[in-house]
Amino acid sequence: MPDPIQFACPHCLAMNRVPQTRLGDKPNCGKCKQGLFAGEPITLTARNFDAIVSRSELPVVVDFWASWCGPCKAMAPVFAQTAAQMEPGIRFAKLETDAEQSLAGRFNIRSIPTLVVFRQGRELARQAGAVQGSQLRQWLTPHLLKTA
Template sequence: MQVVCPHCQGLNRSPAERLQDNPRCGKCKQGLLPSHPIELNQAAFGRFVQKSDLPVIVDFWADWCGPCKMMAPAFAQVASQLQGKAIFAKVDTEANPALSQQYAIRSIPSLLVFKQGREVTRQAGAMPAGQLLQWAQQVIG
């Protein structure tokens, strides 16, 4: 499977069965699949969703949004639980308005799921950890 390094954005290949072993980037030697959500910006977003063979679950959020702040710990918890099965990322809509516009984000938090570069589903609104885990497991397969 092809995985984009969240640190240096280098492309890496890893056998699917080894993704649970916390593989390291061949370029920068850091972990490829962190147990926490990664921050994506306009420059890195396209590379991650286009080049990653793992599903990418993106939380579009803003610092001023109360429901976003309430859901952040649940999103981080689910990212840890599903480490190696999906990449969890966050996009600050205030810092990246072009991405918000490109994906027609009308309310936040909004979760978008990408598989092989294409958006496959989205969910608007905050969810508690249990519901978020169940939803994520369904959408990543």
């Protein structure tokens, strides 16, 4: 049996350890008792970024976007739909670059939308520009954790 992986609750940011093979069993947070996965992207801020992205052993794909960006708006439903399909093998999160300029600068985001896959705060892959759902799933597949 694979070792448990550690990742933050999206609600209270408490760290949870869950056996990798049990991720698909709809686990709840040990502290706040809320579901650890909702099948939708988490909104990232300076307050929760390190817990959700930097300390997580669960891969996290972050959509760096802006409210005024047409391609970002067009890609938002594709990103949300893909989250519903691919969680819990990978966590989905969104970071609005205008609201969190220091985080966007920290990761050298120069164009939006930009997707970045992280694991334990380390960048694994980057994709600039809007993509279709099938392209997004194909791009993310190598980073998925086995959940069963």
